[in-house]
Amino acid sequence: MSKAYKHLDTIAALFVTVLLISNVTSTKIVTFGPFTFDGGTLLFPLSYIFGDVLTEVYGYARSRKVIWLxxxxxxxxxxxxxxxxxLPPAPDWQYQTAYNQILGLTPRIVAASLVAYFVGEFANSLTLAKLKLVTHGRWLWMRTIGSTLVGQILDTAIFILVAFSGVVPNNLLWTLIVSNYLFKCGVEILFTPVxxxxxxxxxQQEKEDYYDINTDFNPFHSG
Structure with a gap:
């Protein structure tokens, strides 16, 4: 019988909520001080923090299920x-253009978002789980930040290159990649005490501190 956990469902729900909100708000490009990035970047780094918590406490296999969710x-x-x-709008509904501009996601944006999320989140979880074994559970700060540095560069580069390459000028393209990456990693570092x-x-609550000693790290493994 698998172990029952008090808070796993809550962490999973928060993880998915942050992901979905970030995807919607990413339709707007914003400036924040010296940074230029899509609006989803303000919240999306929290998904990596939740991912770190999931892998650190519950292990890679349970984190894998949440990532797929x-x-x-x-x-x-x-x-x-x-x-x-x-779908055709109602005759008296006048906001079809606004809907298409904000929520009418093109297949290219959808593909970029999904592929970047898949690669980045699994890279983050895998890196943290492997580092936990190598460090014997020490230096949590190094594991959370190190895994984020790996996952976020893959996530950020894949999303922006697939979504916007050929659409926006190259100088803005690289500005978006650098700004997104630095901001996301900065949030991870800032939230390290949390x-x-x-x-x-x-x-303490779950009586669990999982080590992925015999784990199958294949992201497509069903176990």
Whole structure:
């Protein structure tokens, strides 16, 4: 019988919520001080923090299930937005253009988002789980930041290059990549004390501190 956890469902729900909100708000490009990035960047780094907490406390296999849950939730949301946008509007509804501009996601944006999320989140979780074994559970700060540096560069570069290459000028393209990456990693570093407290509290609550010694790290493994 698999172990029952008090807070795993809550962490999973928060993870998916952050992911979906980030996908919607990413339709706007914003400036924040010296940074230029899509609006989803303000919240999306929290998904990596939740991913770190999931892997650190519950292990890679349980984190893998949550990552897939997020993937299919984002896919369902994107397909729903596209289908609703295609359906003919009511005669007295005058906001079809506004809907298409904000929520009428193109297949290219959807593909970029899903592929970047898949690669980045699994790279983050895998890196953290492997580093936990190598460090014997020490230096949590190094593991959370190190895994984020790996996952975020893949996520950021894939999304921006696939979504916007050939659409925006190359100088803006690289500005977006650098700004997104630095901001996301900065948030992870800034929230390190919160990550420490959360993982410590959850380990006490759940009586769990999982080490992925015999784990199959294939992201497509069903176990």
């Amino acid at each position: 997020g993937f299919f939730s984002a896919l369902l949301m994107s397909v729903t937005f596209i289908v609703v946008g295609i 990550t420490y407290w959360t993982t410590g509290w959850l380990k």
